[in-house]
Amino acid sequence: MTLRPANTLLYLLIIWSLLALLVAFQPFLLPLWTVSGGVLAVIAIIDAWQVYRCINPHITREVANSLALNVWNDVELQLSNSTKIPYYFTVFDDYPLYSTTQGLPYRGQLPAKSTLALRYRLKPYRRGESAFKGVHLRVHSKWHCWEHRRFITLNKTIRIYPNFSLISKYALLATENRLGQLGIRKRQRRGEGLDFHQLREYQEGDALRQIDWKATARYRRLISREYQEERDQQIVFLIDCGRRMLAQDDELSHFDHTLNAILLLSYVALRQGDALGLMTFSGTSRWFAPRKGMNTINLILNTVYDLQPSIQASDYVAAAQSLMQRQQRRALVVLISNLRDEDSSDLEPTLALLRQKHLVLLASLQEQILTEVLEKPIQRFSDAIRYAATHDYLQQRHHAHEQLAQKGVLYVDTTPTQLPIRMVNRYLEIKRSGQL
Structure with a gap:
């Protein structure tokens, strides 16, 4: 854990230093410069003590055990504050190597006695086993004079698989009989070797030779024969x-x-x-x-x-x-x-x-x-x-x-x-x- 001055404290120190230059030309301002320096030191010490003793929020991560290669995946971090003091923080998840993200780092406020869920997107571009190591948390002090940098270990091993999202798209379009949108051509075959599978209602695009006229007359609506290719190959x-x-x-x-x-x-x-x-x-x-x-x-x-x-x-x-x-x-x-x-x-x-x-x-x-x-x-x-x-x-x-x-x-x-x-x-x- 590392305690570092924030930009607010640095700006105040710059102003106090400029005031010292003014004192060199206007000595009567020396008491004001001394008092302001003391006040600044007290504020900085109190602010540092408050942020240093601040308890870490409870953090959990929700991510699938397996992700698809080169596909955006959602990752959720949940931060829970059980204290009566609000957190001002910046969080950055230690995501796997060979990945890119959207939505990190995240800066916000976690009120007292509350839980905050934040999401970001992760796209891996290398297959294999990978891991999340933990979460980098930067806690901002109440008066924004200090930043306390902490690392919370939160290991999670995941597997990066080849892109299986195309299978889901294929299954959806196959159900709706719209495989042509993928560029897949399903043509009826002429000749031998096509096995009868079942009768079903006529669908747009069925050939006339598929129509079973006896079943059509019996049910009084168009009925087609459905065939399937040879199986068990x-x-x-x-x-x-x-x-x-x-x-x-x-x-x-x-x-x-x-x-x-x-x-x-x-x-x-x-x-x-x-x-x-x-x-x-x-x-x-x-x-x-x-x-x-x-x-x-x-x-x-x-x-x-x-x-x-x-x-x-x-x-x-x-x-x-x-x-x-x-x-x-x-x-x-x-x-x-x-x-x-x-x-x-x-x-x-x-x-x-x-x-x-x-x-x-x-x-x-x-x-x-x-x-x-x-x-x-x-x-x-x-x-x-x-x-x-x-x-x-x-x-x-x-x-x-x-x-x-x-x-x-x-x-x-x-x-x-x-x-x-x-x-x-x-x-x-x-x-x-x-x-x-």
Whole structure:
């Protein structure tokens, strides 16, 4: 605890010092200067004693045990004053590292025998385990001559998870049949393999071939057949933790965007009745065997929430060999990485090995700056060179992906922000095509 003079006391001392200069020219003011100095000293001593003996308010913190990455979360501090003396204070919560806040520090008054609840917003931008250490409290004296700085230990460990807020948005829009607002396309499939699920009332957008005319005549209102894709299939994420995933276009790295994407696709696939698993490589190696049930989302969150990309080079062949040993049943393997042309020599044998048993979807992350360069107006010669080089690079990238497509490899080439929606749409297309 530290007692420091406040601005009010410093201003009074400055005035008293200026009065001393005046006394040098007007000696008859010496008694006034002496008396004012004594009064100031008495006031400062009494004020310091009052603030020093002031009892700390009781402080509690309300915050969720788990927070979403890069999402604003509410934190509440409650201060209780059990004494008969009001508090004048400034409070600053010792929030976790790698976070930003809104609403701190807070300055106010806590009346006697009362409780005050104050809220601020916290946005973490790094996953993993983190902690609140305590609360910094600056108590202002009654006459505002002193500030007593105190630290109240108030430990709280929390977990920062990938952004699961998109799942809630998906669930809400799915309930209201408005998934198009997210960019998710749900089309009825032509051909075999679509299983009958149930009859329901006709909804706007249903195809005519879905209408059950016998049921319609019986109930005297339009009745549609509802179908569902084949269930009990397996999806395994093969996630690159190598140095390429350290790339960062905005507040999140490509690796963080990848985790956000697999959470949304996991939710969608589990609702379809499929089993979800994952494996990481080229860094921290983790294996989660495919499971069914919506509780799998929590298990996946706890598996990946503290994963960080490494500085290792990506070893695709070793990852494929390890996955082939662990995953015996045919599955949709979603390989997510940030690919370059020079990866072709390793990537081709990797994909060939995986396709011996599994259906492979290759998701490659593209730097957002490439799109920005193409959209930026060309004003100088250097801009033209940069535009041409970027366009040539994207053409080569597209050509490499087309070659993979000719060999039967499914792929998604997209920016990190578009990855969740693009992967969900690709998954739904695969389900409706019966490829898996």
